[in-house]
Amino acid sequence: MSAIKQRVAAISVIASASMAAIKFAVGLAIGSIALISDALHSTTDLLATVVTWIVVRVSDKPADAEHHYGHGKLESLSALGVIALLYVLAGGIAVEAFGRLREGVAPSTITAVPFIVMIVDIAVNYWRARALHKTAKETNSQALAADALHFASDVYGSFAVIAGLALTAYGYAWGDAAAALLVAVVIALLGLRLARSTVETLLDQAPEGVADKARAAISALPGVVGVERLRVRMVGPTHFIDAAVKVPRTLPIDRIEDIKRSAERSVTAALKDADLTFTAIPVALDNEGIRERIMVIARNSGLAVHHITVHDLGGRLTVSIDLEVDGDMPLHAAHDVTHDLERAIRNDFGTDLEVDIHIEPLEPELPHGSDASPQRIDEVRASLVRLASEHGFVHDIHNVRVRDTDAGEIVNFHCRANPDMSVIDVHEHVDEIERALRRTFPSIKRVISHAEPAR
Numbered sequence: 384m385s386a387i388k389q390r391v392a393a394i395s396v397i398a399s400a401s402m403a404a405i406k407f408a409v410g411l412a413i414g415s416i417a418l419i420s421d422a423l424h425s426t427t428d429l430l431a432t433v434v435t436w437i438v439v440r441v442s443d444k445p446a447d448a449e450h451h452y453g454h455g456k457l458e459s460l461s462a463l464g465v466i467a468l469l470y471v472l473a474g475g476i477a478v479e480a481f482g483r484l485r486e487g488v489a490p491s492t493i494t495a496v497p498f499i500v501m502i503v504d505i506a507v508n509y510w511r512a513r514a515l516h517k518t519a520k521e522t523n524s525q526a527l528a529a530d531a532l533h534f535a536s537d538v539y540g541s542f543a544v545i546a547g548l549a550l551t552a553y554g555y556a557w558g559d560a561a562a563a564l565l566v567a568v569v570i571a572l573l574g575l576r577l578a579r580s581t582v583e584t585l586l587d588q589a590p591e592g593v594a595d596k597a598r599a600a601i602s603a604l605p606g607v608v609g610v611e612r613l614r615v616r617m618v619g620p621t622h623f624i625d626a627a628v629k630v631p632r633t634l635p636i637d638r639i640e641d642i643k644r645s646a647e648r649s650v651t652a653a654l655k656d657a658d659l660t661f662t663a664i665p666v667a668l669d670n671e672g673i674r675e676r677i678m679v680i681a682r683n684s685g686l687a688v689h690h691i692t693v694h695d696l697g698g699r700l701t702v703s704i705d706l707e708v709d710g711d712m713p714l715h716a717a718h719d720v721t722h723d724l725e726r727a728i729r730n731d732f733g734t735d736l737e738v739d740i741h742i743e744p745l746e747p748e749l750p751h752g753s754d755a756s757p758q759r760i761d762e763v764r765a766s767l768v769r770l771a772s773e774h775g776f777v778h779d780i781h782n783v784r785v786r787d788t789d790a791g792e793i794v795n796f797h798c799r800a801n802p803d804m805s806v807i808d809v810h811e812h813v814d815e816i817e818r819a820l821r822r823t824f825p826s827i828k829r830v831i832s833h834a835e836p837a838r
Contacts, residue, residue, distance in 0.1 A: 398511055402504050409500050415551070418497055420476040420563040421504075421544050425537060463582075466574045473570040480564040484557055497548055501541050508537040535573065540566040590617055593654060597624050600649040606630060606642045608666055622657045624650060632665030633675045639663050673732075677702065680727050686720070687745065701737040702728065710744030717742050746829075755785035755792065763824065767796055770819050776800060776812040779837070791828030794820065802836030809834050 403425035410418030515531035547562020594615050601610055608629040616623050628646070630639055643661040650657045667676070674691045681688040681704075690705040706724065708717045721740040729736055755763075764783040771777045779799040786793045798816075800809050817830040 398507055402507055405500055406504060409497050413497055415497065415544075415548065415559050418501075418544055418548070420479070420566050421501075421537070421540050423472060423476070425504075463578070466578045469570050469574040473567040473574070476563055476567040476570075480560045480567065484560045484564070498545065501545050501548070505538055505541045508535075508541065512538060539569045539573075543569065590615065590622070593622055596653045597622070597626070597650050597657070597659075600653040601626055601628060601646050604642060604645050604649060606634065606638065607646075608668070611664055620656050622654045623660075624657055625660045625662075627662045627664055629664050629666045631668050631671075632679055633668075633671065634665075673700070673702070676731060677704065677728060680731055681706075681724065684724060684727060686724060688724075690741075696737075699735060699737065700732065701739070703739045703741065705741045705743050707743050707745040752786045752788040752793070755787050760785045763794055763820070763827075764796075766820060766823055767798075767816065770816045770823075771798060774812060774816055776804070776808075777816060777834070782833075788828070792824070792826050794827055794830045795833075796830075797833045797835060799835050799837040 403422050406418055406425060407422035409415075410422050512531050512535040516535075519531055543562045543565040547558045547560075547565075550558025550561070594613055597615065598610050598613050601607060601613075608631060610626060610628055612625075612627040614625045626646070628642075630642060634642075643663070646661055647657075647659045650659050673693045677691055678688065687707040688704050689707070690703075692703045694701045704724075706721060708720055712720075721742060724740060725738045728738055754760075760783060763785050764780065767780045767783060771780050777798045777800050780796055782795075782797040784795045786795075798813065800812070813832045813834055817832060820830055821827050
């Protein structure tokens with residue numbers, strides 16, 4: 384993108400220099416203030432284009448330690464500088480034109496040459512203006528937009544010069560000065576238009592419609608409840624967006640991160656060049672269940688809970704929770720943890736709530752272990768097959784693994800059950816087999832089963 388901007392700006396420099404020199408030479412030769420004014424205007428455009436060419440090379444540099452938002456503001460500052468040059472030129476032309484209108488001057492010597500020069504100038508400037516405007520729009524470059532406006536003003540000014548030359552050729556001596564005055568007015572009006580958009584950017588005014596596009600792109604994403612606040616600012620061609628987005632508080636952190644990445648892609652697709660700062664605001668949804676609320680409370684307290692049961696006793700809730708704590712923690716310390724959790728739950732649900740918390744030792748991490756011998760695995764597998772056969776509801780014991788650890792043996796196995804059986808029934812039947820296996824082999828510390836639907 385930067386290469387395109389630099390190439391267009393470089394072509395503009397060559398065109399500005401060539402046409403300015405030709406118009407100035409012809410204007411001096413025939414004594415036309417309108418043509419000389421137009422040449423001076425083109426000279427100003429040349430200076431502006433050189434500045435633009437330099438600026439776009441610098442503004443495309445990435446953000447660094449001193450410029451966290453990049454160097455795009457340089458384009459706005461260069462546009463202001465060019466606007467200032469335009470107004471200085473417009474003022475000088477207006478003063479000279481008024482002087483000639485008041486004092487009168489000898490009519491210019493009109494031939495076909497100045498008309499040919501102006502027609503060529505119109506064609507060149509029209510092509511340059513279109514090329515620059517297209518590139519400025521594609522790259523959101525204010526510097527190129529300012530350059531395009533200058534060449535557009537050259538086109539309008541050239542028509543005014545032709546009109547002045549024609550009036551002079553028909554004997555109206557004031558036509559040349561009047562055309563120069565009109566060129567000054569055109570320059571001033573177009574400069575005013577550019578100044579407005581440039582100042583708005585420097586004042587961080589949000590571009591029209593951009594906030595709505597960004598909000599719509601974020602709001603359409605799954606998992607987004609709403610956008611609480613959204614701010615937009617432009618730095619060069621980049622839209623910097625700060626969005627505070629509501630998400631369900633029950634979502635895990637990695638899911639929120641996925642939403643953030645999706646929001647970045649969606650906003651970039653909508654605006655082409657965007658840098659999104661995404662702030663997630665967890666909110667409680669109306670359809671949030673009691674178990675979900677308790678899980679959130681426990682998670683916010685950094686606690687591990689499971690087996691949450693809830694009963695409604697005629698408008699009064701009772702809650703039972705299994706809380707896992709460090710097995711080596713003293714009972715008084717563990718009781719303090721349960722007391723804090725109870726208080727947090729009552730703060731959320733109200734005081735008319737019955738809470739019972741069962742304390743369980745947190746399963747320790749067992750980094751040291753090894754696979755049991757094949758003979759031991761066969762022994763455990765045979766026992767599992769026998770127990771499943773006696774029980775009758777579970778069958779096809781497979782993928783049996785036995786590991787020796789410092790805390791005892793750990794057994795993992797897969798089995799199959801009726802696919803129409805409820806999860807509760809499957810859990811109870813498999814749990815009976817696990818307990819029976821531990822009774823058969825007291826050295827087994829833990830049994831982890833995985834039930835699959837029968838084929």
